[in-house]
Amino acid sequence: MVRFILRAAAVALCALVPLAALAQAWPTKPVKFVVPYPPGGSTDPMARLIGAKLSDALGQPFLVENRSGASGTIGTAFVAKAPADGYTFIFVFDYHGVNPFLMPNLPYDTVKDFAPVMLIGTAPMAIATAAAKPYKSFTDVVAEAKAKPGSVSIGSVGSGSLGHLTMVLVQQASGIRLIHIPYKGGGPMTADAVGGQIDLAIGSVALITPHVLGGKLRAIAVTGDTRSRALPEVPALAEQGLPGFSALAWWGIFAPAGVPKPILDKFHAELVKAFNLPDVRKLLTEQLGVDLVVGPPEGLATWLETQMRRWGKVVRDNNIRAD
Numbered sequence: 001m002v003r004f005i006l007r008a009a010a011v012a013l014c015a016l017v018p019l020a021a022l023a024q025a026w027p028t029k030p031v032k033f034v035v036p037y038p039p040g041g042s043t044d045p046m047a048r049l050i051g052a053k054l055s056d057a058l059g060q061p062f063l064v065e066n067r068s069g070a071s072g073t074i075g076t077a078f079v080a081k082a083p084a085d086g087y088t089f090i091f092v093f094d095y096h097g098v099n100p101f102l103m104p105n106l107p108y109d110t111v112k113d114f115a116p117v118m119l120i121g122t123a124p125m126a127i128a129t130a131a132a133k134p135y136k137s138f139t140d141v142v143a144e145a146k147a148k149p150g151s152v153s154i155g156s157v158g159s160g161s162l163g164h165l166t167m168v169l170v171q172q173a174s175g176i177r178l179i180h181i182p183y184k185g186g187g188p189m190t191a192d193a194v195g196g197q198i199d200l201a202i203g204s205v206a207l208i209t210p211h212v213l214g215g216k217l218r219a220i221a222v223t224g225d226t227r228s229r230a231l232p233e234v235p236a237l238a239e240q241g242l243p244g245f246s247a248l249a250w251w252g253i254f255a256p257a258g259v260p261k262p263i264l265d266k267f268h269a270e271l272v273k274a275f276n277l278p279d280v281r282k283l284l285t286e287q288l289g290v291d292l293v294v295g296p297p298e299g300l301a302t303w304l305e306t307q308m309r310r311w312g313k314v315v316r317d318n319n320i321r322a323d
Contacts, residue, residue: 026086026263030061034090036075038068040187041157042206042288043251046120047091049283053274068185071158071322073099073106080108084258086267089117093204094162094250097307101315102160102322110308114254116300117264118271121284121292122248124224125163126208126231127154128217130196138221138240141200145176153179154200155189160322163202165314166223166247173242193217204249205230205289213287223247230289250307251290252300268297 031054033047044066051062067075072095082088100110108114129135135144145152156163159182171178181198183189186207193201194216201208201217209230211217219234225246227236237245253271255264274280275294284290293299314320 024266026266027058027060029087030063031086032082032088033062033064034075034079034088035064035066036068036072036079036090037066037093037095037157038185038187039066040190041093041185042204042249043091043093046206046251046284049280050271050274053277053280054270057270057273071095071099071102071160073103073108077107079254079256080113082256084256084260086255086259086263088256089267090114090254092252092254094248094307095158095160096252096254097304098160098162098165098311098315099322100308101312102320111304113257115257115259115264116297116304117253117255117268118297119293119295119300119303120251120253120275121290121294122250123205123230123288123290124222124228124236125166125202125247125249126205126212126219126228126234127200127202127221127223127237128193128208128212128219129200130193131215131218132196133199133218135200135220136218137235138237141178141220142174142176142241145174145178149177150179152200153181153198154202155181155183155193155198156202157186157189158182158184158322160315160320162247162249162311165311165320167202168314168318168320169247170237170242170245173245190217206249206284209288228289229285230287250303252304254300264297 033051035044035047037043047064051064054062067078079088079090135141141152154167186203189201190211192198205228212219219231221237221240222228222234223237225238272294
């Protein structure tokens with residue numbers, strides 16, 4: 001019996017050695033970061049920033065590839081089918097937790113086909129308007145929308161996006177009706193907001209803040225239960241007639257299901273180092289208003305579950321469909 005146990009232990013140890021060696025050598029070739037949205041949003045520059053840091057640290061290129069379309073599902077499906085070898089990862093935005101309810105026939109399973117790597121962080125969204133527009137606060141918007149129902153437009157990064165779903169709840173709570181204009185990403189939406197083609201835009205603070213700091217947009221509200229560090233002068237919706245209201249954008253990193261755990265562990269450890277670099281933290285927290293979490297994989301899994309539960313209900317209750 002003792003010999004059998006020792007032999008079994010030896011076999012198990014031999015099986016682990018190749019995986020450990022694989023993780024130690026990883027990466028031996030370029031790593032692909034898929035961003036399932038077009039350039040110009042918040043996820044793209046975040047992936048490029050971290051990719052550059054990881055390239056410096058690990059000696060292999062970390063290349064960002066934009067595979068946009070269908071509310072992020074084209075790029076997500078690509079990663080779900082990618083080899084589980086540690087050379088393809090996806091940077092997702094909050095759309096990831098809503099798409100299963102918007103598109104019931106997705107070519108992948110949002111939970112089973114991916115391995116969680118890290119919840120990067122969260123941030124309130126900001127509601128903004130062009131500097132030339134008359135709205136100085138969200139209460140101004142409510143007054144205008146009540147006086148002239150259907151006269152005020154608001155853009156989001158797509159039908160069923162967290163911004164869209166948030167504004168569904170806000171309109172219900174405020175008793176107003178806004179014209180929703182869905183876009184295919186944050187870049188096109190903010191361009192039209194700056195140009196005045198839409199009255200309002202809702203997007204993550206990370207997306208909106210640079211345009212506010214540049215004087216092209218005026219932020220009139222944030223969607224967290226408190227003010228954002230990036231926009232401290234901008235009151236929360238909770239201060240403008242919606243007490244207790246909170247809705248947060250979020251960013252996460254997933255791998256295709258089946259990537260060996262030693263590789264995921266090494267990748268996670270390197271991500272922690274990169275996100276904790278002083279210049280990275282300063283940019284993301286102070287300039288873009290991201291509340292960094294940089295948590296363990298199980299934290300991302302739990303967060304995704306709670307987000308799917310909350311926003312899935314909003315989608316079902318309001319019969320919302322993707323573009």
